[in-house]
Amino acid sequence: MTGKSIALRCVLTVVVVLACPIAALLSLLYLSFGGFWTITIILGTLILPLAVPLIWLEKQKYYLYAYISFILCFLILLGTQTGIRKYNESITIDVTPSINVHEYMPFDKNSKIVKTESKLLDFKSLSKEQLPIIDGAAAVFPVYSAFVNATYPNTTELYDGAFEYNNTVGGYKLLGEKCTDIFIGAAPSKEQTELALKKGTTFKYTQIGHEAFVFFVNKDNPIESLTLDEIKGIYSGKITNWKELGGKDEEIVPFQRNEGSGSQSMLIRLMGDTPIIEPTTQTAVGGMGGIIEEVADYKNKSTSIGFSFRFYVEGIIKNPDIKMIAIDGVKPTKENIKNGTYPIITPLYAVTYENNPNENVYKMIDWMLSDEGQYIIEETGYVGINK
Numbered sequence: 001m002t003g004k005s006i007a008l009r010c011v012l013t014v015v016v017v018l019a020c021p022i023a024a025l026l027s028l029l030y031l032s033f034g035g036f037w038t039i040t041i042i043l044g045t046l047i048l049p050l051a052v053p054l055i056w057l058e059k060q061k062y063y064l065y066a067y068i069s070f071i072l073c074f075l076i077l078l079g080t081q082t083g084i085r086k087y088n089e090s091i092t093i094d095v096t097p098s099i100n101v102h103e104y105m106p107f108d109k110n111s112k113i114v115k116t117e118s119k120l121l122d123f124k125s126l127s128k129e130q131l132p133i134i135d136g137a138a139a140v141f142p143v144y145s146a147f148v149n150a151t152y153p154n155t156t157e158l159y160d161g162a163f164e165y166n167n168t169v170g171g172y173k174l175l176g177e178k179c180t181d182i183f184i185g186a187a188p189s190k191e192q193t194e195l196a197l198k199k200g201t202t203f204k205y206t207q208i209g210h211e212a213f214v215f216f217v218n219k220d221n222p223i224e225s226l227t228l229d230e231i232k233g234i235y236s237g238k239i240t241n242w243k244e245l246g247g248k249d250e251e252i253v254p255f256q257r258n259e260g261s262g263s264q265s266m267l268i269r270l271m272g273d274t275p276i277i278e279p280t281t282q283t284a285v286g287g288m289g290g291i292i293e294e295v296a297d298y299k300n301k302s303t304s305i306g307f308s309f310r311f312y313v314e315g316i317i318k319n320p321d322i323k324m325i326a327i328d329g330v331k332p333t334k335e336n337i338k339n340g341t342y343p344i345i346t347p348l349y350a351v352t353y354e355n356n357p358n359e360n361v362y363k364m365i366d367w368m369l370s371d372e373g374q375y376i377i378e379e380t381g382y383v384g385i386n387k
Contacts, residue, residue, distance in 0.1 A: 106149035113146040114379040121367040131162040137185030139312035168262040183351040186262035201353040209348035210383040212310040212332040225326035237277040255306040315381040
């Protein structure tokens with residue numbers, strides 16, 4: 001070999017060696033976001049260093065054949081993994097983000113909300129500063145969007161200072177800080193009420209409707225009903241296999257929501273003094289739509305269980321791969337909420353903060369309790385206070 005040839009080979013070797021950690025990092029990122037197996041990373045990062053002998057060997061023919069064969073095997077593995085991932089995506093119902101609010105906008109002819117115009121309350125001539133700032137949870141966005149459609153000026157838009165959507169965690173924080181006037185949703189967590197006290201106010205609750213807190217499983221799970229004690233057993237970790245409940249011999253995978261969300265707060269109230277198991281990184285789900293997706297996902301087969309609110313499951317998400325289960329033999333239907341037989345009924349509140357100086361806030365609350373407001377609640381899919 002000439003000096004020039006040796007120098008060139010040294011440069012190529014250095015380039016290959018330096019490229020190895022970069023390739024490893026990129027592979028790790030691809031694994032994190034793409035769900036690929038660890039062996040794919042190992043084989044991928046071996047491709048570059050195995051090229052070093054090709055730089056230095058004089059007789060490269062047979063080694064080249066072996067190297068090309070290795071690359072072909074790797075590409076086949078990569079293609080197989082990609083195919084599996086794409087197939088998984090194609091058969092998994094995507095319900096994230098949890099709700100497409102653009103399908104439920106006020107003053108939109110294509111909106112899915114209940115469209116009425118109030119004859120009892122007219123805020124249409126009010127300035128933005130006079131309007132109550134209304135906010136709420138994901139599950140009730142169609143309700144309070146319809147409230148806005150019925151009473152507010154038709155120039156009102158989402159996030160314009162009068163009509164907000166910050167979900168339960170952000171919504172209660174803003175209400176406690178007196179940045180909004182009305183929050184529509186389930187009751188807050190203990191921490192959220194304490195935060196309001198620290199900010200110098202307290203929450204005031206006006207019940208405007210009823211809703212069912214529901215549990216759901218994959219459609220392939222043979223379980224159709226659970227008792228309240230069995231639910232508590234699952235979420236306390238005392239019951240860990242479906243066969244204990246008459247199902248298959250499979251480990252139960254109980255999903256939970258993020259702390260402070262309306263449904264997680266509801267689970268905490270339901271469990272009472274019974275401690276809740278700590279969720280893993282896989283079973284702690286942020287969005288309410290996410291928990292439905294995880295339970296519906298075929299990869300969990302029939303092992304998963306999750307929770308939400310009835311209308312959100314059957315009225316908004318409508319995922320065909322899950323089924324709501326009965327509690328104590330009673331199904332979570334609108335009729336069973338009305339007749340009081342379903343055992344986990346929760347109030348739907350309009351929450352305000354104490355001594356709000358805007359008199360229109362109280363006019364809005366009174367209107368929600370009127371026949372017009374209750375009509376919207378009922379027609380949206382919830383149960384009004386006059387069951």
